[in-house]
Amino acid sequence: MRVSVLIGAYDSAPTLRRAIDAILGQTVTDLELIVVDDGSSDDSAAIARATGDPRVRVLEMGRNVGIARSLNAGIEAARAPIVAVQDADDHSEPHRLERQLEALRASPAVAVVGSRMREVDAEGRELAPRTSFAAGDVRPVLMRFNPIPNGCAAFRRDAVLAVGGYDARYRYATEYDLWLRLAERWEVRTLDEVLATRVMGGTNVAARAERAQTREAIAIRLRALRRRRTLRGAGGLAAPLLSLATPTALKRARRRRLGQAP
Numbered sequence: 001m002r003v004s005v006l007i008g009a010y011d012s013a014p015t016l017r018r019a020i021d022a023i024l025g026q027t028v029t030d031l032e033l034i035v036v037d038d039g040s041s042d043d044s045a046a047i048a049r050a051t052g053d054p055r056v057r058v059l060e061m062g063r064n065v066g067i068a069r070s071l072n073a074g075i076e077a078a079r080a081p082i083v084a085v086q087d088a089d090d091h092s093e094p095h096r097l098e099r100q101l102e103a104l105r106a107s108p109a110v111a112v113v114g115s116r117m118r119e120v121d122a123e124g125r126e127l128a129p130r131t132s133f134a135a136g137d138v139r140p141v142l143m144r145f146n147p148i149p150n151g152c153a154a155f156r157r158d159a160v161l162a163v164g165g166y167d168a169r170y171r172y173a174t175e176y177d178l179w180l181r182l183a184e185r186w187e188v189r190t191l192d193e194v195l196a197t198r199v200m201g202g203t204n205v206a207a208r209a210e211r212a213q214t215r216e217a218i219a220i221r222l223r224a225l226r227r228r229r230t231l232r233g234a235g236g237l238a239a240p241l242l243s244l245a246t247p248t249a250l251k252r253a254r255r256r257r258l259g260q261a262p
């Protein structure tokens with residue numbers, strides 16, 4: 001088995017089948033798909049089981065434990081050396097896993113590979129990208145922004161386990177903390193091609209919990225500086241501090257003018 005794919009589901013019934021189909025339709029067929037049901041009150045687990053595809057497994061958490069703990073459980077259960085993540089409301093291009101596996105195979109020093117993500121609203125209309133992106137080795141920019149949303153990441157299972165997985169202290173920026181920790185020991189890279197689509201709307205974390213997410217990102221940067229015992233990268237605090245000081249209404253008005261998500 002070449003890759004284990006995790007879809008974290010929490011009351012994701014309206015979009016889960018599309019997310020599942022996007023993985024089962026990959027050009028890489030030697031995979032397993034683990035749908036981690038994080039205490040859903042809807043039919044998410046039943047939808048995953050109903051696929052009838054033997055590559056699909058459902059891991060039920062029993063109660064809502066949050067994205068970090070549920071994905072960590074999925075990583076522990078994964079059988080492949082490479083783990084990829086897709087959010088339940090997003091979807092991937094058919095060749096996404098093929099391209100990411102190629103990149104990981106080409107360089108053993110790389111622990112995680114992301115990609116560009118197309119951004120659309122809940123109706124599928126194209127949006128101007130809100131997520132900042134950098135191509136190639138992104139370690140030089142990681143203290144300034146996170147160029148790898150969780151839903152486009154593929155990583156080495158043993159590397160993530162070696163650094164302790166996702167940190168459950170964080171609810172909104174947990175993958176950002178993980179990439180920073182991985183970057184202290186391995187390369188973190190992105191592919192300059194659109195391999196996944198991110199659905200952005202009013203219920204997206206970036207919209208409904210923007211200030212909490214920004215505060216977390218600041219705390220994550222400060223913890224990285226303390227861990228590394230250096231001020232190198234401290235300039236990356238400027239943008240999130242400015243964002244935190246700017247009224248949300250002003251930021252949303254600017255995004256509307258730019259054609260971005262709220």
